[in-house]
Amino acid sequence: MAVLRTFLYLLVYPGILFLFAYSTFSEWFDRKVYARLQNRMGPTHTGRFGLLQPIADFFKLLAKEDIVPEAADKGLFNVLPAISLAVVSTAALLLPLWNFDLAKPGLTSFSGDIIVMLYLLSLPTLILFLAAWSSTNLFSTIGGARVLTMLFGYEVPLFLAVLSPAILANSWRLAEIAAFYQAKPLLLLVNVLGFLVALIAVQAKLERTPFDIPDAETEIVGGTFTEYSGKKLALFRLTFDIELVVASGLLAAVFLGGFPGGVVLGLILFVVKTLFVIFLLSLIRALTSRIRIDQVVAFAWKILAPLAVLQLLATILLKGFLS
Amino acid sequence: MRVAAFLPELLRHLFKKPATVDYPFKKLEVPANFRGTPYLRPELCIVCRACERDCPAEAIEIMAVNEAEKRFRMVIHNDRCIHCAQCVDSCPTTPKAMQIDSLYELAADDRHKLKKDWVYVRAVMKPKPAAPAKEPAPES
Amino acid sequence: MSDIEIVESLKRDLGEKALELTNPDRRRVFLKVAAPELVPTVTLLRDHYDSTHLSTISGVDKGETFELLYHFASLAASITVRTEIPRAEPRIASICAVIPGAVLYEREIQEMFGVTVEGVPDGRRLNLPDDWPDGQYPLRKDWKHVRPEEVIPGGKS
Amino acid sequence: MLNKLARWSRIKSPWILHLNSGACNACDIEIVAALTPRFDVERFGILLKATPRHADVIIATGPVTRQIKDRIIRIYEQTPDPKFVIAVGACAMAGCVYRGAYNIMGGLDQVIPVDMYVPGCPARPDAIIDGVVKLLGKL
């Protein structure tokens, strides 16, 4: 039974199948919202309302010829997309989606999982950098350098912002943090600032406007992905979709009170809350223009980091006050 | 400087109908005097070759099939035509032997499919009310 | 200053050097000078006639000679300085020192007519393709282009 | 089954690469206009891609100047199979008014194979969509 359960957990829900379906759905949602904000239709004619569009993109890329540049470091070049997909899928399993039964924690819920999650979310960025580097294309390399530069900018504010609710909840376990805020929903208001900082940092992590600097097509063509085609590109795109889901799930779990209520209600809450976060991310995307790499770093350190520190201070003060 | 100056406009459009036209499923209307594709009314053509001479894109070709019988062949190469309607302006007959319609969705997978040709007998010059067009006015 | 006054004033300033000075149209002045006089004339126009803006340089192949026309613009009139150089020895001094913006137009003249512009700051290949043969100057009248035959996929034409 | 899936996805997700081979701009502007709200080709899953590696359909304009000829061939070869080429405008089909000029090859099909021709000078955005739809219908 337990084996079957784990099996189901890994493969169906919230494992690979669900993840695939839901991440393509969220890409569709993101594109659709973005298009509607721009007074356009967005994907419409692929499946009902264009729902199947990301899936069609995925299979199309799978069926395409796969070119490996001669100059590329072939081993790395080939294996990196799969690794990054594996990494984000693992991160997805850490989402407190099903087994948030605090008494008997499952395999994927343990104290400190929030740290592991943040770490796993940093990995794709590093992999991206390696991928760019291994393709030895000039534009990719510039993209790769930008990826790293940005990483140093947003990572610290993101950590600070996400960890301060954890400090307040006095736990390093996502499920517990969520449970804490479910018990005291008003305390969520304390973290609004942190939520905003984390939202912007996640936008940067996902390399979306205004932080789409590493693959700014008007500047450096395809950026990090310039040389990737076919299956590998498909895997990278899926990675980003899953990362979008995971990151918004993380924010929802930490800042919006998690997904209580068992499998069915939990699922509904998960969908609603992550879609809300994705909607906010799309809004930011439509609202801003791309900024320059130097501006990103300055912005991250001069505005985001101080705000995150402020949030942290407020949390610590409040905690002392409460106890 | 306001933060998010664009926000109200964006949100407003979220609930508005998109500006998108439902194109391939609903044809668009073109204005009345749209310049589409030129075509020939062979019964009126007097083979003066004014259109051929003035066409900027070498899109019109007139060949004599049988000089004695006054049989001619005109080919309009739609793959070269720039839809300028200069040929219509140049044609000296009334009503014009060269005319333009409003078709524009002509995409084809073969350039030969874009050619149109007519084989016809040269029309007799009708007695004209005004002076015969010795010098056809290209810009009128 | 109106265009008529410009013509009068140019006559005074240049005297004999103005080989030909016409005012064919409103606000259009055409001035012809000998090739060696070009740079001084351009300097004069820039300093005393407010013609700081060079619109372009045109070249015309007149058979025995090449005619170069420097079109200047000012608030008062468009002054065109015209000079002729022999085809046998097509050389002209650069005016880039006076009008830095002239560099592109001078390179165009070099490439299209095979005129050597002496002292142009940057003399590399211009607009013509990299594989363009040397010694071919497309805007010379004796240069003719032979059209390659058009092959329409799918046979018959 | 797999073939069917591949075919379906190919029809539903044609990513395009826009290639100007010396056009006058008008056709290019109309291609861009096809992306904007009024025509919004994203409805059909069409995305404009920056690099040939990601593209399925090359939409090319212009009469192919001598200088750019080699690059056109290179880009065509860089695009992963299966790939399709749409020639937009009289220039890309047959050289338009530039026929006989010394620096052009006179049309895209003189250089690379073309799958669909869209007449017009410039082709209207809806004519371009029509061309894409006809191409997809052929698949």
Added chain:
Amino acid sequence: MSFQIPIGPQHPALKEPISLRMTVDGEVITDADIRLGYNHRGLEKLAEEKTWVQNIYLTERICGICSHSHATCYVQAVEKLMEIMPPRRGLYIRYLVSELERVHSHLLWLGVAGHEAGFDSFFMYTWRDREIVMDLLEMISGNRVHYAMNTIGGVRRDIDEGQKAKILEGVVTLRKRSEYYFGIGANEPSFVARIAGVGMLTKQQAIDLCAVGPVARASGVARDVRKEDPYAVYDELDFNVCTSDSCDVLGRVVVRVMELLQSYNMIEQMVKGLPDGDIVVKAPRKAKPGEALSRYEAPRGENVHYIKSNGTDKPERLKVRAPTLGNYPATMVMLKKGFIADIPLIFAAIDPCICCAERAVTLISARSGEESVVTMSDLRRQALDRSKNTPVKGKSVWPF
């Protein structure tokens, strides 16, 4: 570490082919180079083999954005050579189309500037509204872009009352939208941060390098052919030359938006004051020997055509100087000391129409050879050398 990055000729920021070669140091550009020729079609030579009438359509297709500009500039010169004067109604309609075209071109440019800055929503909105003016132009001329309105001696199509009303109506909407965009452009912080202080060109540099159009005007040089050399109807119209002293991309945006508003005024003046009468006079097939210089303020700046006639039905020489060409030397100055991320913005800020510029010959410098491409760390040089020698399919060095 300094290395060169090539941009173009097929590059997503540039809808037209051109090759820029930047020497960059980290993210900062230290030197810039342009290679033109990808769009050179040999049009000046071709024009010598075409008749006066055919050349209208040829010059119109020098460029597809301000197609009317080149055709009008050409026709102005030919009318001078043929010594004919179009009727006033014809002139009004001709320059009405000119101003509508300026509106379409500036709106297009605003959107492109937004796009280059990664501000896609702005791009989508401006282009959506641009469709209004495209519809007006199509209604008047029968084609969205190549209007083919000009003929020697006047225009080819008349405007009726219904069309007049539609134009006025469209202009009202457009004016409202333009003012709104002005507010957005000046207020959206991430956008302004990208364009303020970028691509500096001082007034003296603008004069020295013979910059034209909005680029010159944004550097405080009030150079506008419509005022300086008022051709045709422009001395009857009431408008201002818009300038800005900020000398950067922001200034160029501001100048273009203000010009939009001026154009709306001019359109209204022309529609309301449209004289009665013919729209065209008959032109001879041949022009007398002679020469004419015609200047025209295209949306991007001064457009110059010089025509020499030899008495036949074909020109002896047709020389075209497009505005973008005049702005290249200035662009190279602007690019230096900028960031890589600013290249497309600065470049787009001159509103380049490469096709035009290239019918005239130019370039600032050739892509002189790949040997000098890399001066970076040894590792990178090796990597690039390797990729340089690889066969086409596995080519990893961009651009193609």
